[in-house]
Amino acid sequence: MRQANVVFEAFEEARLRAPHLECRALAELLGCSEGEIQASRLGRGVHSLTLTPCDLVMMLPQLGQVRMVTRTAHAALSSRLGDCRIDADQRHASIRDHQALAMQLLLPCWYWVCLSREAPAPGAEPAPCLQVFDRFGRVLHQLYGLTPEATGWKLLEYFAGLKTPGFTHCIDIANDCTDNHRPALLKTWRAMRDTGDFSRLLSRHRLRRIDANRAVAGHFSTPLPPQRFIMALAGACRRTQPTRASLIHGGGAHHHRVRFHHFHQGRQDTLQLESDHLTLSLDSSALQEVWQVVRPGPEGLTTSLEAFDASGEMMLALDLAEGS
Template identity: 25%
Template sequence: MRTVQSIRDFRKASGKRQRDMAAELGLSEAAFVAAHIGAALDVPGDYAASPITAHPDEVMPLLPDLGEVMTLTRNGSCVHERVGRFGTYKAGSHAAMVLGREIDTRIFPKYWAYGFAVTELRPEGPRRSLQFYDLYGEALQKIYLLAQSQLAAWQPLVDRLRLPDPATELAPLPLPAPEGPKGDPAKRPALIAGWQEMTDTHQFNRLTHRLGMNRLGAYRMAGHPFVRAVDPASVGGWLRDLSMAGQKVIFFVGNRGHIQIHWGAIRTVRPLGPWLNVLDERFNLHLRGDHIAECYVVEKPTRRGLAVSLEAFDAAGELIFQCFGERESDSDDLAQWHHLLDALPSCSAEAAE
């Protein structure tokens, strides 16, 4: 069993990203951070964590005090980073949200289990963050202070959220196996009938739940005219084409407890190895293109017309991202968005499976 000191020593010697170090040690990321509770902050390279409440109802209303920050949400294949100010928080027992043009998130509170205020001493100065993890010790959201953040608000906020009796060892639940695609060919007529009757994209989850399916299972079954499987290798070119066209999008990346949304154009696309990177001033995206096993253009009827998205899944059937076109105005028919999706090469259902 790893001792607290051995974990701290490994972090100092490694220099790798926190998530990668935790995996190398066979720890959840939350357990890795918890090993640094109470650590000293004396010299560059030191790293210390303080346990704080993780409940969104207590955390989110305080975050506007920090001013402009960078908020990060990721899953195993995609990292979504957005600079902005936290705005209106709307609580909800099942789903909560932060609303704003720059920071726009959806929160599922039942998964929020562990929270930490983290300070890392770097040669250029302290790096401060709030980090939140789920029941399994996987990262949900990280919020980093920037040079322009309201530093004076940091310590009062941490003091208000701080938990008593800190422990340096956590025992998150074992990570569950991926669900994989769930569908039932016998229920395809009911799926199609319900799909045709939708007036809002949020009704899709209720439809699949009622039929005992999930998103990927439904997409594999639905077929024309609602779903078209496209070549996963085409996503890199699609990002480049989005950039060149100046097409505004609504780009969702999430995990089981948190979804983060980017609104606006994507300007600077720079592939590097397996990573497809968007490196804009206030929005960064880091996508493992080689993790995309299945990709679909999906049409869902709404009161405003068809909502058409591109959605990517990994080999385990987990959703990597969703992307919709953003309307410039009520009269925007999203013709350019549809053209960009129509240009994606199709692949057969057999290839997708």
């Protein structure tokens, strides 16, 4: 409890002295997770939700229009949701809409969900907000209410409580593919037919996405300079066909296919692509490796550019197919 009070006091001090400072940046300065910061605010503007992840997902249509942000450490994909189709069970959820949005959520990764009011952007008015954290205190998703008068937000208050989450620390262990195992990996890769096959490939061979890309270099992947990914982001605004952007992490995948209209570089090396329904942001200073990857899919071979940070975490992917 003493540690939570210290974190809360640091949060309040930062909010007064540097209101533009994002929670993620504050967490890095304090050496804690964003989840620990939000947990320190329990009862002071933040509440735990007692709903199961499946029940919460099925309530999304009652929240009206929302902006759903999927995050990694150095990138974010923000989609505007209105009418959408939702399918869910206790382990998986799928969200699709007519604007070419497709999300696949792994609900067992939803360790803690809190309800609060947050500013969706620096200087913006606070809005009802749901934040989803994994057991390491990392933000998986954020949902901001664009129509706060929707009945669902009031209903969520009945499931609000003060249960304190117990976060743990994450230890990443890389598992490189050896020369002896590479033939089996290549054989499995050639046999893939959809994204589910690729997930099973990673699990079977106990590889991270970046490890698999490195292992099939010269066959299905090619390393590229990081600048190539930045050029692809800028070029997305000039394409006549929509670009499919994907953000994939341990909690699932967020895909959205749109025609982007605006590209600009913000403060602190932040690159941003915008459309009417999607905003994509990426910290270019964290960009370490870029791979051009070919995978079999339901409609044939697909080619994408995948960006990774220094820890090997995937930041973002762009589909290079003109017809995608």
